Amino acid sequence: KRRSEGPVLRFPPRRILVAVEFTKASLFAWEAAREIAGRFGASLEAVWCGPPESRVTALKRLRARLGPGARVHAVKGDPVPAIRRLARRRACDLIVMGAHRRPGLVRWVQGSVAEAVVHGVPCPVLIVPRAWRAPKWILAPVNDAAYARRGLLAAAVLARAYKARLALLRIAEDSVKGPYAAGRVSALAEKLPPAVSRDVRPELEVRVGNPVVEILRAQHGRDMIVLVAHRKSLLGDMVLGTTVERVLRHSRVPVLAIPSR
Secondary structure (H helix, E strand, O other), rough: OOOOOOOOOOOOOOEEEEEOOOHHHHHHHHHHHHHHHHOOEEEEEEEEOOOOHHHHHHHHHHHHOOOOOOEEEEEEOOOOHHHHHHHHOOOEEEEEEEOOOHHHHHHHHHHHHHHHHHOOOOOOEEEEEEOOHHHHEEEEOOOOOOOHHHHHHHHHHHHHOOOOEEEEEEEEEHHHHHHEEEEEEEEHHHHHHHHHHHOOOOOOEEEOOHHHHHHHHHOOOHHHHHHHHEEOOOOHHHOOOOHHHHHHHHOOOOEEEOOOO
């Protein structure tokens, strides 16, 4: 029986939502979203979460910061459920957020708003840790799961739109399984439409070791990581976090998390 790959992924985006506040990280996210929206002809909206008594002042400051034409929603309450609700209500197909660096132990214990949002919405989430620049190389870690193709297709769409190269990364448990892993990633690459494959010229790479460590090592020389956000066991996720959450905590390049279902 064929495993389901989940609902159809709406990508490239047509409606983008950006989480904003008064930080440099937030401005990075806004600039990235604005460039992506322009490239794909998508609509662009922003959301600010804060106390109701600060709403008028916040909106005035944000419009001055983002531009007078910016559409900004001011919502109250915890930012995680607020962003999730608005994204669903507005039928957004991409959320863009800045990356907030915290001290190591605090970040490990508390996580981040971005990490929580990634696993609570049905659309891709782009986390931007630095000033945006058009990607020339996109890294797409893949595995044998049925949902891996969703990440591959999203990465290929972006690479083609930006005239970038696509690097497919497969992590093997040990060197004995390396040749098998190489064959599997090659078979996955062959599923790309011929015209897309010709344009992005996928490069195949196999590494051996811990997936998170090897993905972070492979980011050097690449401009973006695209991978699927997938929960495994509840206990394992609580203790270690998912692969995408752990990559988010340390990546120096933007990470696009694609929902597995």
